Amino acid sequence: MTKNDRRTLTEQLRCAKIINSANGKEVLGLTVNYHTHTHLCGHAEGEIREYIEKAIEAGLTKLGFADHAPQFFEGGYGPAIRKNMRMTPKEAEKYISDIRAYSDEYKGDIKLFCGFEAEYFPTIFAKLQSFCRDYGVDYLILGQHCLTIEPSDFWVGAPTEERSFLTRYVDEVLEGISSGSFSYVCHPDVCHYVGDDAFYRSEMTRLCVGAKKLGIPLEINIKGLCDNRFYPSDRFVNLAKSVGNDMILGVDAHNPSDLHNENDRRKVSEFLSRNGITPLDDITLRKI
Numbered sequence: 001m002t003k004n005d006r007r008t009l010t011e012q013l014r015c016a017k018i019i020n021s022a023n024g025k026e027v028l029g030l031t032v033n034y035h036t037h038t039h040l041c042g043h044a045e046g047e048i049r050e051y052i053e054k055a056i057e058a059g060l061t062k063l064g065f066a067d068h069a070p071q072f073f074e075g076g077y078g079p080a081i082r083k084n085m086r087m088t089p090k091e092a093e094k095y096i097s098d099i100r101a102y103s104d105e106y107k108g109d110i111k112l113f114c115g116f117e118a119e120y121f122p123t124i125f126a127k128l129q130s131f132c133r134d135y136g137v138d139y140l141i142l143g144q145h146c147l148t149i150e151p152s153d154f155w156v157g158a159p160t161e162e163r164s165f166l167t168r169y170v171d172e173v174l175e176g177i178s179s180g181s182f183s184y185v186c187h188p189d190v191c192h193y194v195g196d197d198a199f200y201r202s203e204m205t206r207l208c209v210g211a212k213k214l215g216i217p218l219e220i221n222i223k224g225l226c227d228n229r230f231y232p233s234d235r236f237v238n239l240a241k242s243v244g245n246d247m248i249l250g251v252d253a254h255n256p257s258d259l260h261n262e263n264d265r266r267k268v269s270e271f272l273s274r275n276g277i278t279p280l281d282d283i284t285l286r287k288i
């Protein structure tokens with residue numbers, strides 16, 4: 001490697017700037033993003049249009065909205081259901097029609113997709129599937145934030161040494177993606193098991209092997225990385241790398257500015273190069 005090449009590489013890593021071949025614009029290491037929230041879920045900020053305009057400014061050619069899906073709980077959104085976590089079915093109807101209208105308005109600038117990030121709650125999942133099919137939703141991504149069903153069960157981001165929680169998390173992710181309705185697994189390492197390392201590795205290898213068999217990519221969650229959360233971890237992505245999983249970057253934008261943040265992209269670039277990971281440029285969305 002010549003001195004010049006070295007400088008180029010260092011420059012690239014520092015700035016993480018690449019050119020999007022689809023539109024010739026300089027982008028910050030990202031040309032598509034399928035993990036975008038909106039204010040409708042109750043804990044993100046920004047209107048749909050603001051996210052679209054930020055994505056265009058950042059040089060993205062595809063933007064997928066995947067705000068937290070409505071869930072069809074028996075008894076509706078009663079007081080025991082976690083607040084500010086997701087939109088209602090009524091709000092979802094407007095979300096879908098707004099994204100459709102914007103798709104048309106912005107079609108010369110960016111391709112938009114209307115999706116949801118959803119937990120797989122086995123007893124009510126069929127209701128979500130039929131809602132999505134009825135309204136022509138483009139895709140689902142799996143974000144298993146809670147085991148089995150709210151409100152009674154375990155929130156997976158809470159640290160635990162309880163082995164059965166990790167096992168159930170892996171079981172439920174695998175069962176969820178076996179439905180064929182999910183295009184990828186969001187923050188696959190979101191279950192905050194802090195117990196025995198060998199047990200962690202064996203259970204998470206099971207998750208990776210199952211996802212690989214089904215051809216489902218695993219996300220490297222940019223929000224987690226840039227907020228210095230416990231995920232994505234070097235430990236997990238190296239397991240996935242050794243299993244040979246496809247990986248895809250997801251911004252998990254909860255604010256329009258997340259879509260165009262040079263500092264965040266630099267962290268992503270460092271994370272990828274430190275772990276020797278080349279994520280997919282894009283994925284094929286699965287029919288729900």
Ligand SMILES: [Zn+2]
Nearest residue numbers: 037043068254
């Ligand atoms: Zn969220």
Ligand SMILES: [Zn+2]
Nearest residue numbers: 035117143252
């Ligand atoms: Zn998310």
